Amino acid sequence: DAKTTQPPSMDCAEGRAANLPCNHSTISGNEYVYWYRQIHSQGPQYIIHGLKNNETNEMASLIITEDRKSSTLILPHATLRDTAVYYCIVSGRPDTGRRALTFGSGTRLQVQP
Amino acid sequence: GAGVSQSPSNKVTEKGKDVELRCDPISGHTALYWYRQSLGQGLEFLIYFQGNSAPDKSGLPSDRFSAERTGGSVSTLTIQRTQQEDSAVYLCASSLGASGLYEQYFGPGTRLTVT
Numbered sequence: 001d002a003k004t005t006q007p008p009s010m011d012c013a014e015g016r017a018a019n020l021p022c023n024h025s026t027i028s029g030n031e032y033v034y035w036y037r038q039i040h041s042q043g044p045q046y047i048i049h050g051l052k053n054n055e056t057n058e059m060a061s062l063i064i065t066e067d068r069k070s071s072t073l074i075l076p077h078a079t080l081r082d083t084a085v086y087y088c089i090v091s092g093r094p095d096t097g098r099r100a101l102t103f104g105s106g107t108r109l110q111v112q113p
Numbered sequence: 114g115a116g117v118s119q120s121p122s123n124k125v126t127e128k129g130k131d132v133e134l135r136c137d138p139i140s141g142h143t144a145l146y147w148y149r150q151s152l153g154q155g156l157e158f159l160i161y162f163q164g165n166s167a168p169d170k171s172g173l174p175s176d177r178f179s180a181e182r183t184g185g186s187v188s189t190l191t192i193q194r195t196q197q198e199d200s201a202v203y204l205c206a207s208s209l210g211a212s213g214l215y216e217q218y219f220g221p222g223t224r225l226t227v228t
Binding site for chain 2: 043102103
């Protein structure tokens with residue numbers, strides 16, 4: 001699986017958009033970008049995933065650059081409950097072999113009141 | 114519907130004892146994963162089940178660790194002769210299996226403390 005690089009921490013004001021960057025310059029053509037988050041003392045929670053098109057769901061938007069070497073997770077209106085560690089993960093299709101996710105260090109997002 | 118459940122939520126054991134950790138996946142999810150997370154660290158993959166078979170055991174740290182899954186549902190992770198370095202939160206996840214892309218749903222974890 002391709003390695004990802006994320007800033008260790010970020011702050012965001014409540015009600016503002018949180019933009020979390022991720023670099024994955026070694027991503028290969030069949031690898032997807034997944035985002036999970038982990039709120040303190042809980043198991044990780046799936047947020048969103050994408051291949052090359054931008055994606056949006058009820059939780060967030062995922063913007064992937066045209067060369068696919070980086071992506072940004074956008075939480076449009078951050079709330080205090082969004083304070084968590086956010087993990088950007090690059091992984092191949094589940095039916096092509098190892099299906100475990102490789103979690104890095106993530107970005108600790110602190111939403112400030 | 115019900116999510117992934119794990120039991121016990123906390124387990125304190127003495128060094129050298131065996132422990133069993135249980136995971137109940139979401140009904141209908143054929144894939145099941147075990148991870149562990151040491152204090153302040155990221156998640157470390159242990160083992161993956163598809164149905165009752167384990168095609169990927171590459172993350173098990175030693176032969177003291179084993180896992181089984183029966184009936185394509187409940188899974189048990191067993192740690193024999195526990196050591197202090199085994200202290201961690203053990204997380205279980207499940208997902209819809211077969212081909213395709215499916216997110217993993219995680220349980221709340223079992224916090225294991227070896228004294």
